[in-house]
Amino acid sequence: MKLEDIKKIAVIGSGAMGHGIAQVCIMAGYTVVMVDVKQEFLDNGMKKVKESMDFLVGKGKLSAEDKDRMMGQLSTSLDNKAAVADVQVVIEAVPEIMDLKKKVFADVSSAAPAEALLASNTSTMSITEIATAVTKPERFLGMHFFNPVNRMKLVEVIFGEKTSAENVDLLCELSKKIGKIPVKVLKDSPGFIVNRIGAPNQALISAILDEGAIKPDEIDAIMKQMGMPMGPFELADYVGIDVFYHTLKYYSETLSKDFTPGKTLQALLDKGDLGMKTGKGIYEWE
Ligand code: CAA
Numbered sequence: 070m071k072l073e074d075i076k077k078i079a080v081i082g083s084g085a086m087g088h089g090i091a092q093v094c095i096m097a098g099y100t101v102v103m104v105d106v107k108q109e110f111l112d113n114g115m116k117k118v119k120e121s122m123d124f125l126v127g128k129g130k131l132s133a134e135d136k137d138r139m140m141g142q143l144s145t146s147l148d149n150k151a152a153v154a155d156v157q158v159v160i161e162a163v164p165e166i167m168d169l170k171k172k173v174f175a176d177v178s179s180a181a182p183a184e185a186l187l188a189s190n191t192s193t194m195s196i197t198e199i200a201t202a203v204t205k206p207e208r209f210l211g212m213h214f215f216n217p218v219n220r221m222k223l224v225e226v227i228f229g230e231k232t233s234a235e236n237v238d239l240l241c242e243l244s245k246k247i248g249k250i251p252v253k254v255l256k257d258s259p260g261f262i263v264n265r266i267g268a269p270n271q272a273l274i275s276a277i278l279d280e281g282a283i284k285p286d287e288i289d290a291i292m293k294q295m296g297m298p299m300g301p302f303e304l305a306d307y308v309g310i311d312v313f314y315h316t317l318k319y320y321s322e323t324l325s326k327d328f329t330p331g332k333t334l335q336a337l338l339d340k341g342d343l344g345m346k347t348g349k350g351i352y353e354w355e
Contacts, residue, residue, distance in 0.1 A: 070184050072242045075157040076100060079181075081149055081173055082162035083114025085309060085346065086190055089218025090160055092118045095139045097247040102144050102152045111145040118143065121219055149173065150180035157182070158243065160212055162190040165315035170194065171202035178203035186236055188212035192264050192312070193319045196229035196257045206231040211254065212240055213261060216308055225261050227254040259323045260316070268320055268328065274301050275317060278333035278351070285351050302351045306344035310337045310351070 076099065080091045083105040091103045091114070105111045122140065125131040146152040153159050159177050163169055170189060178187060187209045189199055200206040211227025224244045226237055237253060244251035254261045260268050277283060289300020305313045313334065320328035330338075337343070337350060344350030 070157060070186070070239060072239065072246060075243060077102070077156045078158045078160060079104060079149075079153045079156040079177075080160050080162060081105075081152075081177065082164075082190075083110050083145070084162065084164075085216055086214060086218060087162035088114035088117045089121075089216070090162060090190065090214055091143060092121055092219055093247045093249070095142045098142075099247075100142045102146050102156070104146045104149045104152045106147065108147065111147070115143070115145060150176055153177050153181040153185070155182070156185055158186045158188065158240075160188045160190060162214075165191060165193060165312060165319065167194055167198065167319075170199050174199060174202040174209070178205070178209075184208065186210070186240060188240060190214055193260045193316050195259070195323075196227050196232070200229045200231060207233040208236055210237055210240055211257070211261065212244070213263075214249070215263070222248070222250045223263070224249040224251045225254050225263065226251045227257055227261055229257050259320055264316065268316075268324070270301065271305075271313065271317055272320075272328050274305060274313075275331040275334050278302075279331035306350035306352055306354070308344070309346060310334060310343045314338045 078094050078099050079102050080087050081104045083103045087103060091101045094101045103111065103114055119140065122131065122136045126133050126136050159181055161170065161173055163173055170191065174187060183205060187203055189211055190213055191211060192213055196211045200209040203209050206229065209229055210232045211225065213225040213227065215221035215223055226240050226244060228237055241251040259265065285302035289303050292300045299307060314330045317328050317330040341347060342349040345354045348354050
């Protein structure tokens with residue numbers, strides 16, 4: 070398959086990452102079907118895409134006509150098998166739970182065309198292991214975006230053990246076409262490059278929360294003065310406490326027990342206080 074052959078993309082998952090991926094794909098001219106398990110999740114994802122596009126219209130960066138045309142390229146579905154039947158690329162952005170990802174790809178790989186590229190937006194998990202759920206694993210690879218997808222340029226394109234170099238090159242070309250800067254990750258290891266470097270920081274954040282000696286807002290204020298666009302605790306709420314927790318849990322299972330999420334993160338997860346998206350996490354949000 071060549072870049073010009075790619076016309077339609079399925080994005081599985083309509084949360085923070087999924088709706089952002091859908092947005093950048095429709096803005097680059099692709100037809101996109103966004104899939105989720107509940108209509109309310111899809112409605113919320115569509116609302117977020119629309120708000121983001123309206124923002125760009127308001128800023129004069131996009132015409133209202135272009136926005137309407139792009140929104141017209143985006144549809145939704147509750148049926149992942151039906152949704153992938155006529156796509157050339159599938160990008161999965163479901164929660165960071167290995168069994169869930171494997172289940173999604175087992176369904177999708179049997180229903181998608183045999184040559185379709187199958188990509189996971191996993192931020193930490195083994196591409197080689199997820200690939201065990203798919204037929205033709207040479208077409209399976211990682212495509213890791215960063216949040217907010219519509220503003221963060223980097224995409225890690227990750228090889229699994231059986232991924233073909235040709236397919237990695239094609240996904241890099243697609244990443245450029247949707248306005249991103251792809252970086253090839255040759256070795257499939259927990260957290261790949263960016264998140265692996267951030268892993269000790271995540272463990273530290275969890276420990277600081279449990280210790281309770283210094284308040285998150287004090288640290289965040291200092292880090293912002295140091296030039297970070299967001300403080301580390303604010304960023305955890307922004308990315309999502311569930312994502313943050315599952316990432317640490319995966320590191321604790323694959324790298325070292327030193328990464329085990331602490332009791333504060335566990336309590337937030339149990340209460341459903343998942344950060345900005347639920348209105349409450351480490352902080353309270355409007
Ligand atoms: N769509 C497209 N562009 C948009 C937009 C939208 N919805 N909303 C705003 N923009 C544009 C703005 O118009 C502006 O463009 P100009 O510079 O041309 O005017 C630009 O984006 C910046 O907008 P903001 O004023 O909103 O930017 P900000 O200064 O408030 O920064 C931020 C916002 C980019 C989110 C910044 O706070 C930041 O970089 N935070 C850290 C984000 C980060 O580290 N993400 C990685 C998280 S880790 C991760 O994602 C890994 C994982 O696996 C979980």
